[in-house]
Amino acid sequence: xxxxxxxxxxxxxxxxxxxxxxxxxxxxxxxxxxxxxxxxxxxxxxxxxxxxxxxxxxxxxxxxxxxxxxxxxxxxxxxxxxxxxxxxxxxxxxxxxxxxxxxxxxxxxxxxxxxxxxxxxxxxxxxxxxxxxxx
Numbered sequence: 001x002x003x004x005x006x007x008x009x010x011x012x013x014x015x016x017x018x019x020x021x022x023x024x025x026x027x028x029x030x031x032x033x034x035x036x037x038x039x040x041x042x043x044x045x046x047x048x049x050x051x052x053x054x055x056x057x058x059x060x061x062x063x064x065x066x067x068x069x070x071x072x073x074x075x076x077x078x079x080x081x082x083x084x085x086x087x088x089x090x091x092x093x094x095x096x097x098x099x100x101x102x103x104x105x106x107x108x109x110x111x112x113x114x115x116x117x118x119x120x121x122x123x124x125x126x127x128x129x130x131x132x133x134x135x
Contacts, residue, residue, distance in 0.1 A: 023101040027073065029130040031090040038122040046122070051091065054123030057116045058094075064116070068107040069099040090128070 035050030046053065065071060073095040081089060098104045107113055 023133070024099075025134070026098050026101060026104070027132045027134070028096050028098065028104070029128075029132060030094045030096065031078075031128040031130070032092045032094075033088075033125045033127065034091045034123055035125050038119075040118065040122045042118070048122075050123040050125070052123070053119045055119075057119035057123065060116055061113070064107060064110065064112045065096065067112075068103045068110075070103055070107060071097050073097050 032054070034054060038046045038048040038050050038053035040046055040053075048056075062072065075092070075094040077092045078090050098107075
């Protein structure tokens, strides 16, 4: 199985999200891989680790999520692999509940998200977002 960490959805993935925006409640499992040292696109000098830069995005995002009816269900560091095998583990994960795909799309299109994303991009090598839905 090939795994590619990314920072943003592909066009095909965006089309899927947009195809049924009134999906009802969805949960996103976000798997994060942090940079060792934050790397800002604007070239600013930083002594932050990738995780520290990501936290400058993550903490304020709690209020942004709330605005769109979303909430963090669980966040944790990844500490080990119990079953299976993978080349490299992710560093942390979060589960976020959204009232619908539309709420997710609206949130990621918001000016607040775009402004805070500078820290997200500086902190992450990439991530996987896995959509789940309670049957």
